[in-house]
Amino acid sequence: MRVPLVYHPLYSAPLPSSHRFPMAKFRQLRQCLADKGLAQEQQFHQPLPCPRRWLELVHPRGYHQAFARGELDRQAQRRIGLPATQPLVQRTWLSVGGTLRTAQLALEHGMACHLAGGTHHAFPDYGSGFCIFNDIAVTASVLLEQGMVNKLVVVDLDVHQGDATAAIFQAEPRVFTFSAHAASNFPSRKQSSDLDLPLADGLEDQAYLQSVGDVLPALLDQQQPDLVLYNAGVDPHRDDRLGKLALSDQGLLQRDHLVFDACLRRNIPVASVIGGGYDTIDALVERHALVFRAASDQARLHGL
Template identity: 50%
Template sequence: MSLPLVFHDDYSPLLPPGHRFPMEKFRLLRDHLVACGLTTDQALLRPELCPTDVLALAHDRDYVDRYRSGDMSREELRRLGLPWSPQLAQRTVRAVGGSLLAADLALQHGLACHLAGGTHHAHHDHASGFCIFNDLAIMALSLLEKGCVGRVLIFDCDVHQGDGTARILEHVPDAITVSLHCEKNFPTRKARSDWDIGLTPGLGDADYLKVVDNALNYLLPLYQPDLVIYDAGVDVHRDDALGLLKLSDEGLAMRDSAVIEHCLGRDIPVVGVIGGGYDKDRALLARRHAQLHISAAKAWQRHGLR
């Protein structure tokens, strides 16, 4: 068996021309991984829609119902940053199902990756920053409720703090939230994660990777989680439109490899989601996101996973 990868054709609904959210990156990521021979379209695992009861583990039920039906106020849509449509609503619920499927596969096989996910700005009762439902929190709460894990650690390397995740899981002691983010970036008002590692603007490969290594060398033995949820945001890249850090392509690849190796080297399963990334060149952006899956595929072979 090859590395489990999760994707669905629902992931790239059309947005109005010129919209700044790169919705097509999910489709382009799939296309790139197929073109480079890492997978085939037939081998990609297609998720079901996430049940409403599971969404409600992390979110207010009224908010879930109103979003799914399109009963959103103008202010709510402004805060979200995306126009509502039935296609986007279905994509949103499907993508949470994709993260849940990837997490289950990681527990079965040791490693799995989603070609989407990482919606860490979604809060209990409202959307924010292009994030509607918080798949990171939903994964953690669902797995804990089912007894699949006793403790889960979320290692969020998106350039922006995972404020929604931190607030949703604030009182869940067995869901450890770690946010490694640029301190001078969105959101202006930060939440309080279990571990917030604020980075100075302009940080490059060597210093960033040292922080990653130090954090995981300390946190993984401390908590000994049954699963690590890894948000591999590429908005830490030096050319990202919304990031303020200075990682190179090589730095991204080294980061992803390091996180996966830290986990697998301690026999801790890890599930990867792609997180944020913004560039007018959508194909280039998709190739940045692909570093996660390429690094994971190499680790899959290196560790003899099956």
Template identity: 45%
Template sequence: MRVAFSPVYRYRLPAGHRFPMDKYTLLPEQLLYEGTVTESQFFTAQPLSEEAILRTHTPDYWAKLRDNGLSRKDARAIGFPMRPELVARGRIIARGTLDCARFAFRDGVALNIAGGTHHAFADHGEGFCVFNDIAIAANELLHAGEVNRILIVDLDVHQGNGTARIFRDEPRVFTFSMHGARNYPARKEQSDLDIGLPDQTGDEIYLDTLRWHLPGLLDGLKPDLVFYLSGVDVLQTDKLGRLGMTVQGCKERDRFVLEACHRRNLPVAVSMGGGYSDRLATIIEAHANTFRVAASLYD
């Protein structure tokens, strides 16, 4: 099992900002401390090439990012002031997801301690997302002829609107998003399968819904690769979510997805996605469970 780690640059978001950057440093420390992973399992990706970026994002958007030329309106849509170091880190994160996919072909699973930036469209970013890491990885693998069929399982609390739009006319990629119906974004795109859940949906209904839909998708589509976006903003404690799941229920969600892929010998690349609970310890515990489940199944 390989784990991508992207360095967190010494860049502080404005005071009171709701995006928890510290989790990207604390999560690998926790995983190492408890022995879920070892140092040898971590890797840091190289920056994603411009050629790979342009298979997914438009030349105009990339030029604005590269030259620090986003307008204030563009930056507001993303959700934080843009800096060159954040663009540089985004390139490493996106390459990490691509590398995880390739490691998954060999090891069965690989996980990125970052990524899941599913609100980035081809021509703009929004919702804390600059590059769409899963879309970039999927397009690169399709271009290289390494896969013919991809399933994206997006279980972040927010609909993967950017991903849905990017692959709207791509039959080789099936997008499945299960999210809060009344949550961001207010204007949803159309995934191949969207399941909008009512506010305060708890563990039982959430897991029953997932169990009803996912096996049929895996068996019917027979994908060469699964991308799994394992956001923990489905928790009842999440400031930006509206669902009612417990930490244990979130762990059972991860177990069901990864076991379903493992049982069918389907490689799965995991991107971490969102998590915005008040207590940072809750975020770390929920994210760590994804890695613990993967390690128990694949090591």
């Protein structure tokens, strides 16, 4: 099987060229995967915007309408850090739909990868750190509500804590949240995940892989989820502008192998989202491509 991939051409909404969010990365990642032979046309699935009633399982109407209409107050707008233009609003709804589609494809095929997603700092009624809607939280909520799964594990290995996801599911026993992150990174005020793995600044490949490898397999054995939602943020990389860990390309690739292998050898479907990463766009896109390489290899190794 070739791994199902989810992408929409409107993901890279135009931003002012001076803006520090690397919005072009989605389009370039699509091209990069094709250039590397990691993606063929027939692997791609184009998502629909998340239906409103599903988004509202997490985000109240007052918030998402105020965002779409540009009516959030200045402080709320600044906290998000992205301008509420029409293309941005559109891509925001599409990206949530994309993570949901990826999860559905993973349930169907064993694994699937989204070329976007991982907006884990979005709380129900406010956004933060370039995150407006929490795609993983909406996806988990929809799948539970529809009875497609009874138990999920969120594996969040972005360098920043999955704070909003942890808070949203704090009282939801059917969603187990695991976040491994640089302890000193944003957000300064951490939430409590079901399992937090706060890591020391400057941690390198071997120690990082050992830390995650020590907990993830046992966690999956214990929780036995019907699906893993994996945030494969590349900001633990040593050259990342915002991250404080020190992984190499090889370290990130091994991390992604570790997660996919741990899931697939237990027959647990896994859906990945790309999460964060901050560097020059070409370097960043190469890094985001790693999770697709790992997925492709793991699908083959596990005979999907």
